[in-house]
Amino acid sequence: MxxxxxxxxxxxxxxxxxxxxxxxxxxxxxxxxxxxxxxxxxxxxxxxxxxxxxxxxxxxxxxxxxxxxxxxxxxxxxxxxxxxxxxxxxxxxxxxxxxxxxxxxTTKRTFNYTQCTEGLKLILWGLFKKVVIADSIAPIVDDIFANYSQYPASTLILGVSLFSFQVYGDFSGYSDIAIGTAKLFGIELMSNFKFPTFSRNVAEYWQRWHVSLSTWFRHYVYIPLGGSRVSKLKSVRNIIIIFLVSGFWHGANWTFIIWGAIHAALYIPVFLMGRNRIYMNNVVAENTWLPSIKEVFQILFTFILVTFSRVFFRSESITDAFGFLQQICSNFTYENYEHPLGYRMIDYFILLGIFVLYEFSIRRDERAPFKFKSRFVRFALYTLVILGMVLFFDDNIDRSFIYFQF
Structure with a gap:
């Protein structure tokens, strides 16, 4: 009761x-x-x-x-x-x-210097992802989605691709700040992001993206419904329910429900082939410096699938989402995109390239963004990160967090 x-x-x-x-x-x-x-x-x-x-x-x-x-x-x-x-x-x-x-x-805590410094490092890295990655990309994404009917396919693909980096930098940045701040009080929160950009299929993506929500639904909805211990048909039903509810959780709009349905459709084939748990305990290129060609294609394919599903996540309405996709299909041309604030686009491509490569180098531990033995290297990175925030900070940019609306 x-x-x-x-x-x-x-x-x-x-x-x-x-x-x-x-x-x-x-x-x-x-x-x-x-x-x-x-x-x-x-x-x-x-x-x-x-x-x-x-x-x-x-x-x-x-x-x-x-x-x-x-x-x-x-x-x-x-x-x-x-x-x-x-x-x-x-x-x-x-x-x-x-x-x-x-x-x-409820447990007595004492000050722990190591835990405190780890928290400060996470706060710094989270601020970098928010200020330098997410906020600097936001004007471009906002402009392209607001005026999608005026742009060719190349620009729309650029817009939704950049939105993937924006929402990741925005939300994972906030999560890092929250986890780092909790560490200052002697509290260890669960990891919420585990480098989802390097996922090799959609199932692995959901094991790495918004981990606290996906595990919540798994523990309190999916498993009580029978999880995967029931027949294949019922398991598929449970997967559909989980993703529809997850989409609805994100917002009171049919666009989020369709976004959830798309992910259910992407996840089910992986589940039916028995490949939904094969990447649970390892990272891409776990024992090597570089990923294999197969892993590169897997990562790119997963990124493309997840990115285009975000057209519905970002659009204001179903009409806008389908209009966005229709414009890509009907106006498949290329033209150089001009930044709405007049900045050079090449700077953003270089920045994102460096960001992806750096995250790949630290992919084995999401809670240690500056885990290098050399003190000189660590302090050089701190300096570059702070300098990046100073250079990319712009008073004209909206600083609200995307997930605050949820």
């Missing part, structure tokens, strides 16, 4: 604030398709509470862990409230489990 109270309350809270207008507007559209028109509707004109998708799921994990006897209920309300509202990851994750975070909150 108490489990249902918790789930209904949290889902009800989320549904009211985040999805009420979506359901009302969808109902109005459905009535219109049937030939009728509603003259008046009552919708909410309120601001979405910041981080509501994250702390509602985090609170539900507490109730579910108690129900499944993975956790003993706490009698310390202050510790529980701290777990729900721990400020570094409150507004955009990672979505923590009570079994991990609450147990640390």
């Amino acid at each position: 108490w489990l249902w109270v918790s789930v209904v309350f949290n889902i009800g809270l989320l549904g009211f604030f985040k999805y009420y207008n979506f359901f009302v507007n969808s109902w109005v559209d459905f009535i219109f398709i049937l030939g009728y028109e509603l003259t008046s509707t009552w919708t909410l004109q309120i601001i979405l509470p910041v981080g509501i998708s994250f702390y509602t799921f985090q609170t539900m994990s507490y109730s579910l862990d108690i129900y499944y006897k993975r956790l003993t209920p706490t009698k310390d309300f202050i510790s529980f409230a701290t777990f729900v509202s721990f400020f570094p990851q409150l507004v955009a994750g990672p979505i923590e489990r009570a079994s991990n975070l609450l147990s640390q909150i």
Whole structure:
């Protein structure tokens, strides 16, 4: 009974604030398709509470862990409230489990110099990904998606490709800052990104992208539905449910549901071929300096699939998403793209190339971006990272985090 109270309350809270207008507007559209028109509707004109998708799921994990006897209920309300509202990851994750975070909150902690320096390094690297990668790309992506009907295919492909780097730099940058800040308080949060750019299939991508959300759905939805222990048909059903719910979690828009459906369609063939778990415990080019030719093609193919699914993730409406894709197919020409603020595009290509190569060099440990034995090398990297943030900082750029809206 108490489990249902918790789930209904949290889902009800989320549904009211985040999805009420979506359901009302969808109902109005459905009535219109049937030939009728509603003259008046009552919708909410309120601001979405910041981080509501994250702390509602985090609170539900507490109730579910108690129900499944993975956790003993706490009698310390202050510790529980701290777990729900721990400020570094409150507004955009990672979505923590009570079994991990609450147990640390209730345990006495002492200052740890190594943990503190590791946290500062993660904060620095997260700021670099946010300021230098995500924010500098944002004006280009915004311009191309806002004016997609005026651009040829080459520019649209550039726009959606850059959006992949923008959303990765933006969200993984925030996650690094959150994890690093928590370390300053002696708290270890779970990793949220494990270099998804180097995934060799879509299944591996979801093992490396937004890890806290994908594992939440696996533990609390997919496995209770039967997971992969049931028949193939039911397993496919479970996969479809997970990705549709994941898409809907991201936003009250049909574009996100279609985005989730696309990923389900990409994941199912990998699952049916039995290749969804083959890359769980290894990284690309694990024992060599460079990836094999096969791995390079796998990475590029996965990146292309994931990138084009993001047309729906980034577009304001289904009409815009299909218009974007139609423009690529109908106007398959090339022209040089001019930066909306007048900067040289070649600088961004060089920057992204260096960024990808550097991330590849540290791909074995997502929590140690500056793990080099030489102190000179480390301090040289710190200097370059800070210099990069100074050079690429621009007051004219919107600095909001993409996942704050969720």
